[in-house]
Amino acid sequence: MIPCNLNFYRLIVMLFLVTNAFGQSIKTSDYKSPSQYVLHQKEEKAFTIASTGKSASIFVDSKDWKGIIRAAKDLGNDIGKVTGTTSMVFENARPQSNSIVIGTIGKSASIDKLIAAKKIDVSEIKGQWESFLIQTVDGQLIVAGSDKRGTIYGIYDISEKIGVSPWYFWADVPIQKSEQLYVKQGRYIQSSPKVKYRGIFINDEEPSFGQWAREAYGGINSKMYVNIFELLLRLKANYLWPAMWGKSFNEDDPLNPVTADEYGIVMGTSHHEPMMRSQKEYTDRKTEIGEWNYATNKKNIDQFFYKGIERNKNFDNMITIGMRGEGDVAMGEGNDVENIKTLQNVIKGQREIIQKIYKDSPENHPEVWAIFTEVQRYYDAELTVPDDVILLFCDNNWGNIRRTYPEKEKNRKGGGGLYYHIDMNGGPWNDRWINTTTIPKLQQQFNLAYQSGIDKLWIVNVGDLKPKELPIDFIMRFAWNPDGITADQVWNYTVDWAGRIFGKEHAEEIADIVSKYTKYNLWRKPEAQTANIFSIVNYQESDRVLKLWKEVADKAEKLQSKIPAEAQDAYYQLVLYPAKASATVAEIYLAADKNMLYAKQGRVSANDFYKRAQDLFEQDKKWSDYYNDSIAKGKWKYMMSDVHIGYKMWSMPKANALPEMKEIKPLPEPKIGVAIEGTELSWPDTAEKAILPLFDALAKSSYYIDVFNRGTGSFEFTAKADKPWIRLSQFGGIVQKETRIQVAIDWNTLLDGTFNGKIEISQGKKRVEVQVTAEKGAVPKVEEPYFGSLTGEFSIPSNKYNANIAGKNAKWIVLPDLGRSDASMGITPVTAPSANPDTAPRLEYKIFLPKAEKVKVCLGILPTQDINPERGLRIAASLNDQAPKFIDARKGLVDTFGEYTPSNLAHSKVLKPLPALNDDITFIGNGKQRRNEVFDNLRWLDVELEVEEPGMHTLKIFMIDPEIVLEKIVVNPDNKHPSYFGAVPIQHNVK
Incomplete structure (x- = not known):
């Protein structure tokens, strides 16, 4: 039995190495740090x-x-x-x-x-x-x-x-x-920045930022703001939207605008605070001014606007124009046509005020119009503003830009800007507490914006500023020269960032930690965590996720002792706290999931996970308390006060709360229970048969059987298989709480075909029979790497292609560390024209399909928005030399390239909006609503392809529109065994 067990454990090690694939980083190319003179x-x-x-x-x-x-x-x-x-x-x-x-x-x-x-x-x-x-x-x-x-x-x-x-x-x-x-x-020249205005928006400043500022400075005042002004200038930034919820930059402290101007900061106001007036300035005067409705109260609102520009006219300003409803909502109660007419009058009136105050053409004073939420709908319906105004396009509040720069605006004098969130307080959900934005995603999104022509203004919602230091640093440096950090240089930028702060000795280790904790947070941001995201019973997914979180948290904790004393405070803020606290919250939900499943199955170990979640909950508080009370001698008191556990809706709960859990009362005597991989059922009290998932000779499948106790005390059990080719990691033992039997197949003893057997688990007279089916077929005799399965679902990482064929005007490139796994595939240049398959760049994957049948292929793409509504958002797929099938991320499957034309997609002239992409729910699974493309940061596109004969095939993926980023491919999705990541990728014939 020893050789068998050795082979079995080699298999387990191999599988665990494979399962870690989605947590690794590709580190390539060189990022050149700024000239060191x-x-x-x-x-x-x-x-x-x-x-x-x-x-x-x-x-x-x-x-x-x-x-x-x-x-x-x-x-x-x-x-x-x-x-x-x-x-x-x-x-x-x-x-x-x-x-x-x-x-x-x-x-x-x-x-x-x-x-x-x-x-x-x-x-x-x-x-x-x-x-x-x-x-x-x-x-x-x-x-x-x-x-x-x-x-x-x-x-x-x-x-x-x-x-x-x-x-x-x-x-x-x-x-x-x-x-x-x-x-x-010598002589060192710093040329002008590629993006003219570069800055941040301090938003969502309660409870953390506001309480901290009041404690440290007596308020959000000029004594506090000088620190923000200086940071911006040291980062070579120049623009600020100040804190605004219940705050008035110009009135709370009259020195605020004076000091900003002296420092050299261009001041603006948020997307819904026009003419240098804060929302609070209106709410403080609401009785005097009257209704916030330009259609019915133009005179008073114009006067309010006039005084705002008059007060700030001698400072360096970027004037926000336009108007939204009170409280950052859509303006007006009428339909879109009426609201557009009102907005046209608003902008006309505001421009007249600017002309009157400056006694100069408004085009000589920078203005910005935010195309935010419903305003984008008005813009698509051809609402326009004067040519000198910057058009500020926006993301979807969760880091996916909603528009590239429209072709019709290319010669616009005012140019285009981008309002982008690395922090969100509002729909679709809060994302406030910790940094959840990866540098690869920022590079991809801002590069897309920049290359399309959005280069006049970048303003980033940073919430409380802390703990978003890393993405702020990247965005401001990237804004100066977006061509200076390509996708394959992101890792080197991160190492350089860590080296500048902590020194070169541990820079790569720190870069690895900050890259991973943000990547894992992007799987599901802490505030958007909920029950049953990761499958406990399929692909050991929950355990694999936990393992990765533990690894990054442990690495951060072990490295702490090697960091010099003077850098300990910085290390806690930038590395240790976000890694450990993020891992703590992630494990709380994983433990709660196991508690609920195990309680349902009657396992006494359910109570262990109940206790584990409670302990982690207390640990989370300790991490935050230390941040607030101890680092930098209490300098950051209250800064880490956001509630971040137990969200039930988009807005912040009143207090952190554990997810639902149950304590169970063990039976008075020990009693056997059996659970198997692939189902949440348990035996012997279940009528359905216990059947392990199919064993696949190509995948060298291995599955587990859990033998657990439902009562107090312990019991002895035995396990035996009725076929010699069924290998068990143990044949019995004493169970206090639970033990796991790994089941593998001795494939060398089987011929091709389907084989059935069973495993009997016994406690005295109590018996549970587990059925085993093994499938073995002819292994393809090819030398090149391929993916495939004899029995069902298999996954393909997009960067594991066999061939990458450039197109006429573009090519696919690897985008390292972007997405859930080690890389995604994107297009360069991102401004390439749309293509048809004859001239399109394509990726080819060798796959083995054992049957002649229709096969479903699911393409996992980043959740790119409807960024160019004139033409769609398309990709195509085919098998071998079959005609490609087109999939549009907005509309589903289409059959011909020519179906999409501007005349068919001219919804820019239609006031009714398209269904919001970020509302789409898609799944691969048994109907459990586990997948939302915004929360998951992935959209699934399905296409059905015809397999004409069994054997090796070439799956071809064609670029049609250049903005789509391909992360993963799942073939034959298994609805009986749903999971978040899909089947673990296994590439065969890898040398």
């Missing part, structure tokens, strides 16, 4: 910032922008934090040798003299937006900016490179100490 050892002709206890002085012109003088003082202090010697800052003094000279072209006499003397050449930056030059000249270090923010960015660029992270305040990132700082001889 700062040295820590002297080079010939290098400029000395600090050495031997001395530091260079900093010179600025008092006539330059106030924000530049302030930032120069920050640089002086930053040099002191790094070296121990602060650099003195002088205004209106003649720069000395070995000094740092900072100024804006046209605002600084020192810089202008250098230009006139031809000491520096600013032709590449002069007149440009937010560009700067750093250059060593005659023993001086020159920082020259094309404009106010260009100069400020140059200052902070030096700060970051000497060792002061933009996150030194918001994540307590330690200062990198160095006694010597130098700048290489």
Whole structure:
């Protein structure tokens, strides 16, 4: 029996390695960190910032922008934090040798003299937006900016490179100490950003952000906001929508707008707060102003708008125009036609106010119109705004953009923008507590937006700002140059991020942790967790998910002891807490699921999972309490206060609550129970026969039988098979609570065909018979890798193709770590024209199908929205040389490429909206509603293909529209054994 058991356990190890596939990361290519011109050892002709206890002085012109003088003082202090010697800052003094000279072209006499003397050449930056030059000249270090923010960015660029992270305040990132700082001889140019306006929206600020600000600063006021302004500038961002629910940026603290302007931040207001007025400003005056209805109360609302622009006219603003209903809802009670007419009047009136106040054309003052929720419907119905206004397109609130930049807008003067959520308080569901946004997804979505032409403005809803530090950092850096971080460089960016904060030694380990916890959260975000997401009885899915969560949490915890003391606070905030707390919440739901199933089966171990969930619930509180009370000496008091367990609807519950569970009362005496893989039933008290899933020789299937106790005490059992080819991992034993028997097949003893047997489990006279059916057929005699099954469902990761054939205008590429598994397949360029199969790029997969019949193929794609309603969202599939079948993600299966034409899809002229894609429910399974494409971050498309003869076949997947991203393929979905991920992928003939 020993050789048999050895073979059996080799099989188990192999299967577990396969099951881990959906949790791994592909790490490829090189991401180049921004140019590093700062040295820590002297080079010939290098400029000395600090050495031997001395530091260079900093010179600025008092006539330059106030924000530049302030930032120069920050640089002086930053040099002191790094070296121990602060650099003195002088205004209106003649720069000395070995000094740092900072100024804006046209605002600084020192810089202008250098230009006139031809000491520096600013032709590449002069007149440009937010560009700067750093250059060593005659023993001086020159920082020259094309404009106010260009100069400020140059200052902070030096700060970051000497060792002061933009996150030194918001994540307590330690200062990198160095006694010597130098700048290489030479010239460094930072060209203008590719996205003009780049910023964040502080939203959903209660209870966490609001309570923290009141505790630390006495309110959400200018003393607090300066920290946000500085962070944005250090990240080379320039735009802010301030906290707004019950808050008024301009009135709560009159210094707020003054300070923002001094720092150099462009201020705006959210998508439903027009003309620089907050919602609170209206609700505070509601009795005076009257109804928030432009159709019936135009005069008073116009006056309200007028005063908002008048008050803020001298500041650097981005004016939100348009109007939504009170409380961030659709405006008006009429139909769409009436609402559109009202909105046209609103915008006309607002533009007249802007003209009157500035005594200038509105086109000279940046304005943005948010095409949010129902407003997109109005836009599709041809509601337009003036050509100079930025069109702000939006995502679906959960990170999937709703539109690429329309072709008809390509020559628009105002350009296009994107409002994007990495935090959501509202429909379809809250996503507030923890970071659930992966960097690969951000790269894919923002690249799609950018390549289509959305490059004038990016504004990101970041909720409480913490704990969204990593995605904020990525988006702001990506916005400067989206071409600088391709999909295959995302891993290297993450390693670089970790290295900048924690040092290179553990950067890859930290990058792995933050990549995985966000990826696993994206399977089901904590607030959207519910019962029975992951199958307990099929493919050991629940156990595999738990294993992955435990691995990433344990890795984070073990690494903590290797992190230097000064970085411990940052490590807890950025790595340990999100990994451990996310894993804790995930396990609570997994434990509750097992408790409910095991209670139904009568297992005494149900109570163990009841207790486990309760213990985890207490641990979750301890993790948050430590965050609030202990890290950084209590600096972040209240910041981690969001309720995040036990959501019943989209909005935050009053308190964390455990999911439904049951305690059971064990029987007074030990009593056998038997449960088997593939069903939630249990025996001996079930009339149905106990039948294990089919054993497949191709897949080398192995299944389990659980023998469990329903009562107190223990019992002895025996297990025996009636056929020698049925292999059991044990033949009996004593059961206190439960034990698991693994069942495998000795395939070498079987010929081709179908074989039946049974296993008998006994406790005294109590017997349970488990039926076994094994299927063995001729194994395909091919050398190349393939997927297949003799008995039913099998899965194919999209990146495990046999051939990747480029099309006329595009090709499929691997998008590493995007989606649930190790990669997805997307198209480059994402702006490629739609194709027909003759010219389309295609992927080919070798698959084995044992029968001549119709086969269902399910394509798992990312939940791309209806981003180009003029043509559809299509992909095609075929077997061998059969005619491809087309599937439209919006409408289902179609038969011909030519069916979709603009005339047939001209719903932009129809006011009735299409069914929202994010409301679609799709499943592969037995009808249990486990799958929602938004919550699952995956949409399933079904197509039926004809298998003309058994054997090897080539499954072909064709790009039709370029935005579809293919993650997974499931063939022959098994409705009797539903699961979240589908069958574990097994590729045969892999060398």
